[in-house]
Amino acid sequence: xxxxxxxxxxxxxxxxxxxxxxxxxxxxxxxxxxxxxxxxxxxxxxxxxxxxxxxxxxxxxxxxxxxxxxxxxxxxxxxxxxxxxxxxxxxxxxxxxxxxxxxxxxxxxxxxxxxxxxxxxxxxxxxxxxxxxxxxxxxxxxxxxxxxxxxxxxxxxxxxxxxxxxxxxxxxxxxxxxxxxxxxxxxxxxxxxx
Amino acid sequence: xxxxxxxxxxxxxxxxxxxxxxxxxxxxxxxxxxxxxxxxxxxxxxxxxxxxxxxxxxxxxxxxxxxxxxxxxxxxxxxxxxxxxxxxxxxxxxxxxxxxxxxxxxxxxxxxxxxxxxxxxxxxxxxxxxxxxxxxxxxxxxxxxxxxxxxxxxxxxxxxxxxxxxxxxxxxxxxxxxxxxxxxxxxxxxxxxx
Amino acid sequence: xxxxxxxxxxxxxxxxxxxxxxxxxxxxxxxxxxxxxxxxxxxxxxxxxxxxxxxxxxxxxxxxxxxxxxxxxxxxxxxxxxxxxxxxxxxxxxxxxxxxxxxxxxxxxxxxxxxxxxxxxxxxxxxxxxxxxxxxxxxxxxxxxxxxxxxxxxxxxxxxxxxxxxxxxxxxxxxxxxxxxxxxxxxxxxxxxx
Amino acid sequence: xxxxxxxxxxxxxxxxxxxxxxxxxxxxxxxxxxxxxxxxxxxxxxxxxxxxxxxxxxxxxxxxxxxxxxxxxxxxxxxxxxxxxxxxxxxxxxxxxxxxxxxxxxxxxxxxxxxxxxxxxxxxxxxxxxxxxxxxxxxxxxxxxxxxxxxxxxxxxxxxxxxxxxxxxxxxxxxxxxxxxxxxxxxxxxxxxx
Numbered sequence: 001x002x003x004x005x006x007x008x009x010x011x012x013x014x015x016x017x018x019x020x021x022x023x024x025x026x027x028x029x030x031x032x033x034x035x036x037x038x039x040x041x042x043x044x045x046x047x048x049x050x051x052x053x054x055x056x057x058x059x060x061x062x063x064x065x066x067x068x069x070x071x072x073x074x075x076x077x078x079x080x081x082x083x084x085x086x087x088x089x090x091x092x093x094x095x096x097x098x099x100x101x102x103x104x105x106x107x108x109x110x111x112x113x114x115x116x117x118x119x120x121x122x123x124x125x126x127x128x129x130x131x132x133x134x135x136x137x138x139x140x141x142x143x144x145x146x147x148x149x150x151x152x153x154x155x156x157x158x159x160x161x162x163x164x165x166x167x168x169x170x171x172x173x174x175x176x177x178x179x180x181x182x183x184x185x186x187x188x189x190x191x192x193x194x
Numbered sequence: 195x196x197x198x199x200x201x202x203x204x205x206x207x208x209x210x211x212x213x214x215x216x217x218x219x220x221x222x223x224x225x226x227x228x229x230x231x232x233x234x235x236x237x238x239x240x241x242x243x244x245x246x247x248x249x250x251x252x253x254x255x256x257x258x259x260x261x262x263x264x265x266x267x268x269x270x271x272x273x274x275x276x277x278x279x280x281x282x283x284x285x286x287x288x289x290x291x292x293x294x295x296x297x298x299x300x301x302x303x304x305x306x307x308x309x310x311x312x313x314x315x316x317x318x319x320x321x322x323x324x325x326x327x328x329x330x331x332x333x334x335x336x337x338x339x340x341x342x343x344x345x346x347x348x349x350x351x352x353x354x355x356x357x358x359x360x361x362x363x364x365x366x367x368x369x370x371x372x373x374x375x376x377x378x379x380x381x382x383x384x385x386x387x388x
Numbered sequence: 389x390x391x392x393x394x395x396x397x398x399x400x401x402x403x404x405x406x407x408x409x410x411x412x413x414x415x416x417x418x419x420x421x422x423x424x425x426x427x428x429x430x431x432x433x434x435x436x437x438x439x440x441x442x443x444x445x446x447x448x449x450x451x452x453x454x455x456x457x458x459x460x461x462x463x464x465x466x467x468x469x470x471x472x473x474x475x476x477x478x479x480x481x482x483x484x485x486x487x488x489x490x491x492x493x494x495x496x497x498x499x500x501x502x503x504x505x506x507x508x509x510x511x512x513x514x515x516x517x518x519x520x521x522x523x524x525x526x527x528x529x530x531x532x533x534x535x536x537x538x539x540x541x542x543x544x545x546x547x548x549x550x551x552x553x554x555x556x557x558x559x560x561x562x563x564x565x566x567x568x569x570x571x572x573x574x575x576x577x578x579x580x581x582x
Numbered sequence: 583x584x585x586x587x588x589x590x591x592x593x594x595x596x597x598x599x600x601x602x603x604x605x606x607x608x609x610x611x612x613x614x615x616x617x618x619x620x621x622x623x624x625x626x627x628x629x630x631x632x633x634x635x636x637x638x639x640x641x642x643x644x645x646x647x648x649x650x651x652x653x654x655x656x657x658x659x660x661x662x663x664x665x666x667x668x669x670x671x672x673x674x675x676x677x678x679x680x681x682x683x684x685x686x687x688x689x690x691x692x693x694x695x696x697x698x699x700x701x702x703x704x705x706x707x708x709x710x711x712x713x714x715x716x717x718x719x720x721x722x723x724x725x726x727x728x729x730x731x732x733x734x735x736x737x738x739x740x741x742x743x744x745x746x747x748x749x750x751x752x753x754x755x756x757x758x759x760x761x762x763x764x765x766x767x768x769x770x771x772x773x774x775x776x
């Protein structure tokens with residue numbers, strides 16, 4: 001029945017991730033705004049364009065793409081009432097003690113180190129920007145997984161900026177000195193870990 | 195459309211978890227066998243009954259129940275071809291670089307400490323007992339999430355035995371001295387963390 | 389030279405942990421205050437005595453005791469200038485990209501589930517109560533590890549309260565109905581996982 | 583007394599890490615051998631030189647460098663009998679329930695995704711190659727932290743190879759087609775996340 005040997009191409013996974021975010025009302029700009037707010041106090045010369053580049057960069061990572069695809073799938077199935085009970089009700093109610101949403105998001109967060117983890121916890125608790133708009137408890141749709149995933153992407157991109165800042169300092173530079181596409185130089189290299 | 199305030203009772207979550215495992219062909223005994231194999235070398239007097247009790251005990255934890263419900267849901271949806279592409283294909287093929295299955299399982303593993311994490315890694319890699327039978331790549335069904343979840347339950351139950359052993363040692367006892375229902379005394383207490 | 393077979397008794401580890409916290413100026417009450425502040429909004433009838441009981445309870449866990457002993461040891465060695473370079477300078481400066489302090493604290497946090505992780509991130513970022521007083525960058529001493537460890541204990545105790553609340557709800561009760569020593573009933577049982 | 587504002591340069595941290603590994607008897611080649619053994623079954627054309635390059639590459643990451651510096655420091659202090667009791671005895675005996683060594687190693691492992699975590703668990707349990715030689719329980723020295731750290735580096739480097747394999751497959755290539763210094767192309771870029 002199934003073709004267990006067919007391998008999905010990386011490009012298809014990346015494209016599906018971007019489409020899923022947009023379909024659920026999350027623009028990369030809205031995530032970049034959170035990153036900007038988090039990192040501006042520590043980064044002279046940081047611009048929205050650097051933050052947007054960092055969001056795009058971390059979204060090239062497989063761990064993040066897979067987490068987003070699974071989480072949005074579960075949100076959408078719940079909205080259609082297609083999950084079996086009692087999971088359907090647990091997801092729809094975004095129950096406080098249900099932690100699989102945070103767990104999936106954390107898997108991606110970990111790849112950007114411990115700064116990313118504390119930033120994620122902060123964003124998850126304080127629901128800044130679009131993360132607040134997505135709160136399942138307030139709106140009509142079900143975004144039980146998505147709000148954590150957006151916090152995860154924002155935390156990863158913030159952590160990436162923080163590490164880059166340090167490199168720039170050691171080179172006697174600031175974000176003022178670099179173009180947006182120099183924010184994550186590794187993403188411009190063919191074959192780099194994504 | 196949805197009742198976002200309805201709260202699912204703990205008993206219903208626990209029961210759904212047990213039913214889901216059985217429906218997917220995983221008995222508690224088959225998990226206990228793995229625990230027994232892992233812990234026997236270090237535990238004088240350990241019996242299958244203690245291991246079974248430990249499996250039952252860790253399955254009372256919300257983190258494990260939620261992880262199992264989500265994972266089995268995704269496996270079953272994939273079997274019915276009901277996930278959207280490309281996630282459907284990724285799950286059906288149990289792709290090596292897809293790590294959300296391990297991530298969900300790890301969230302539960304963490305609650306039993308670092309011994310549980312290394313045991314999980316070992317089980318996940320070496321696919322002992324029923325974990326091997328569930329391998330998606332070999333059989334007909336889709337158990338991409340379930341094999342990791344079973345490894346997770348076995349790792350948690352093994353870790354619980356290891357911690358209990360130490361307590362017994364300090365009391366000058368071994369598993370030979372205790373009845374199966376004394377394996378996880380905390381699970382006999384009303385209101386204990388589950 | 390060393391006795392590699394001598395096993396330290398659990399009681400000695402527990403006592404050393406309490407002494408280390410007090411020696412570094414951290415009372416259990418100061419941690420309980422953070423827990424109270426975090427959980428009061430969600431918990432009718434919650435009293436400081438329940439929070440203190442929860443702090444005492446989570447401190448019975450080996451994972452937390454070991455983390456605290458290692459972290460405080462490193463802080464104290466750094467204060468005495470006894471770490472080798474460059475680690476000595478990294479710890480003394482509490483460098484932003486140094487994450488081993490958060491990592492050690494997180495190992496303990498994980499044992500209380502995903503709620504504990506986000507609470508930890510929040511506390512680590514927003515430095516509430518005694519966590520702020522311990523900030524290495526502001527004071528004279530070195531508390532690079534300890535501030536994260538206190539955040540960890542507070543996060544674990546908060547998570548424990550949140551899980552207990554849910555159990556009470558299902559029994560038609562609130563914290564108003566239970567005595568402080570019923571906060572973590574599992575800790576009153578001999579042989580329970582600690 | 584301390585200069586809390588002095589920032590240690592990345593190069594000094596990297597160099598100290600390499601020196602610490604060598605001082606403790608761990609060559610990069612000995613780690614690369616483990617990687618080679620783990621990845622050869624899945625990788626046509628993989629050579630030791632690629633594995634060595636991968637080990638060097640992951641050692642450029644701050645998370646790994648910091649973890650190694652802290653772990654080796656604790657091992658060396660324990661060997662000199664300079665840790666306070668009861669931590670001194672716990673580390674010297676490499677107690678089974680002491681998990682801070684695994685926790686510190688895991689913090690680094692997480693940055694290479696879930697494959698790295700299961701590989702780490704496997705290596706930690708089965709003690710392949712130099713990891714076995716370092717076993718504190720068998721030898722004279724104290725390597726309670728180092729054996730886990732070596733498992734961590736090997737797990738990260740293995741995971742990096744696995745991800746690279748996939749990229750090569752999509753380009754219609756194998757490791758046979760690439761020079762060793764193309765194993766981790768991101769490490770050749772100035773300002774890349776390390």
